[in-house]
Amino acid sequence: MKEGFRQSMSWLHTWGGLLLGWVLFFVFLTGTVGYVEAELDRWMRPEKPLVAAEVAQADALALGVAYLERTMPQAKRWLVGPPGGREQPELRYFAEAPAKPDGARGKRINGYLDRQTGEKAEYRDTGGGRLLYRMHYQLHYLPRIAGEWIVGFCTMVMFAALVTGVIIHARIFKDFFTFRPGAGHRNWLDAHNLLGVLSLPFHLMITYSGLMFLCYVYMAPVIAAEYGWSKKEGRVFVEEMFLGGADTVPGPAGVAAPLTPLAPLLAEVQHRWGPESIRFVDIRNPGDANAVIIVRNARHMPSRDEGRLVFNGVTGGLIDDGGARANPAPQVLSATLLGLHEGLFAGPVLRWLYFLAGLMGTAMIGSGLILWTKKRRARLEGRFGFALVERLNLATVCGLPVGTAAYLWANRLLPVDLGSRAAWEADALFLAWAAMAVHAGLRPAARAWVEQCGIAAAAFGLIPLVNALTTDRHLGASLAAGQWDLAAVDLTCLVFGLGFLAVAWRIHRRDRGAVADREMPSTTIQEAAE
Amino acid sequence: MSVTSRTQAAASPLEIIQRTVAAAVGGYGFAWAASVLLARILPLTRYEATQWAVLASFLFYLLAILWAFRVRPLTRMWGDILAPAAACAALAWWAGPT
Numbered sequence: 001m002k003e004g005f006r007q008s009m010s011w012l013h014t015w016g017g018l019l020l021g022w023v024l025f026f027v028f029l030t031g032t033v034g035y036v037e038a039e040l041d042r043w044m045r046p047e048k049p050l051v052a053a054e055v056a057q058a059d060a061l062a063l064g065v066a067y068l069e070r071t072m073p074q075a076k077r078w079l080v081g082p083p084g085g086r087e088q089p090e091l092r093y094f095a096e097a098p099a100k101p102d103g104a105r106g107k108r109i110n111g112y113l114d115r116q117t118g119e120k121a122e123y124r125d126t127g128g129g130r131l132l133y134r135m136h137y138q139l140h141y142l143p144r145i146a147g148e149w150i151v152g153f154c155t156m157v158m159f160a161a162l163v164t165g166v167i168i169h170a171r172i173f174k175d176f177f178t179f180r181p182g183a184g185h186r187n188w189l190d191a192h193n194l195l196g197v198l199s200l201p202f203h204l205m206i207t208y209s210g211l212m213f214l215c216y217v218y219m220a221p222v223i224a225a226e227y228g229w230s231k232k233e234g235r236v237f238v239e240e241m242f243l244g245g246a247d248t249v250p251g252p253a254g255v256a257a258p259l260t261p262l263a264p265l266l267a268e269v270q271h272r273w274g275p276e277s278i279r280f281v282d283i284r285n286p287g288d289a290n291a292v293i294i295v296r297n298a299r300h301m302p303s304r305d306e307g308r309l310v311f312n313g314v315t316g317g318l319i320d321d322g323g324a325r326a327n328p329a330p331q332v333l334s335a336t337l338l339g340l341h342e343g344l345f346a347g348p349v350l351r352w353l354y355f356l357a358g359l360m361g362t363a364m365i366g367s368g369l370i371l372w373t374k375k376r377r378a379r380l381e382g383r384f385g386f387a388l389v390e391r392l393n394l395a396t397v398c399g400l401p402v403g404t405a406a407y408l409w410a411n412r413l414l415p416v417d418l419g420s421r422a423a424w425e426a427d428a429l430f431l432a433w434a435a436m437a438v439h440a441g442l443r444p445a446a447r448a449w450v451e452q453c454g455i456a457a458a459a460f461g462l463i464p465l466v467n468a469l470t471t472d473r474h475l476g477a478s479l480a481a482g483q484w485d486l487a488a489v490d491l492t493c494l495v496f497g498l499g500f501l502a503v504a505w506r507i508h509r510r511d512r513g514a515v516a517d518r519e520m521p522s523t524t525i526q527e528a529a530e
Numbered sequence: 531m532s533v534t535s536r537t538q539a540a541a542s543p544l545e546i547i548q549r550t551v552a553a554a555v556g557g558y559g560f561a562w563a564a565s566v567l568l569a570r571i572l573p574l575t576r577y578e579a580t581q582w583a584v585l586a587s588f589l590f591y592l593l594a595i596l597w598a599f600r601v602r603p604l605t606r607m608w609g610d611i612l613a614p615a616a617a618c619a620a621l622a623w624w625a626g627p628t
Binding site: 004005008009011012156159160163164208211212215216219221222223225226227237240241328329330331333334 | 561562565566569570575576577578579580581582583584585587588591592595596599600602622627
């Protein structure tokens, strides 16, 4: 490969990575938390029983449908998800009233029910893990569209940074085994390379598939060139995409007809899929002659093609078992990319791997940001631009983790009946992050790193304690009951706390020792890599 | 003067702006034109061809971004981005919608 080519790619990698690295760090960190979204949701609702009662899905579904019959008898749609599995540990309902005369969407209600009594279950108002997960593609405080475009732009730059990273990293396999701790900025370079190479397939998959989620938005002009530029013509594309798999549900006939009993229908589902295999039962036009009942399978597939059964809602006859459907190849490919990105199919071991790979991606970005300053310290120290980058790095790499810890603290410490409590939790994240940024700006850089790592150590390490003081869902209870999803949140926070403590201690000792950790004269990435 | 990592002889701000605009905007234009062309020449149904094109569009975009920072003289860089974009658009227009 020509040297000039690698040099220009190195330039793109360095500057693209630096300028968008701060946003990408946020996206990767909150996205990584998304892999344990369900566990965090559970942890952040300590009102839930420590050990959930075992109920048959059919019984829970009957309770859910009965509740909706009472609450919204005239509905366009009832949806009941029975408890079962990690994604949906609870009895959940959703209902939508028919559209208003002016065409506006009807009233919608949703919430949780007690699985044994069928009464409404109330938990504290919290964004849960779900909110952090949503931040990774919508950011926060921004209109949804703006957030999505900003993240999309950054993802494209991430994609370019990954590929240029491979290009400039000519000796990718040799350096795979190279780690030179304590060698000035080279250990940061080695760490950055190691983190990048070790999980490169994950990074490439997560970045490219991340673009896929909103590809119909980002690349709308490509579709428009084929289908036409109007909104109506654009919908034809979506219709063709779901051809054969679409919810071909007729509108209401306007003729009343009693809903078929659910029990025989659920027996048929169980016969086909096995016991406790339902994600939700979706009833369209309940009480109408055109009622349709759609049942979705609870399993998760990498291809996102879980299977569904469609029944006539009046006669109870099976209309569609999905057997005749074969999705076109490009749709299978893009659905699989989305499925791999979400990792919903992952069991505990694979889920931990996803979580670790996400953390490695976050650390790769963080180490790249730090590497930028390490390599330029000797040459640029004292300049405003250098100081700015250094402070922004600190505020991001340490400040954001402190913010996420503050989010969990707020979940435990804010009064349970506080108005718009979930919004306050999110505010706590950003307030703590802002405080860290101010701190990074005011303190001498070297001290600021030690102090912020110390703050992060306390912020994470004390979470199990805060939890124990404010709830009875602490480690003593969760471990004794074998509730590992709950205990894992406390324990993981403890591990993060100890990790930050170790880093703080290391930096402190190094600064105390004042051993010459001065930077080597500035070199290009190529020279350093060779 | 090419963009290099010899930051002592850093590229002028104007050059950086030009390359960034060429990558972001010109690259998007190239990605669009190349994807539409791909959708139109693939012997598949309209939906399948379009879906493949959308999947490929980000790879086209990536190529253009790398190219915008690779080519030496600025004038040639613009030509190298815009000429293929125009060629793809013209061919796609000639091929007509599937």
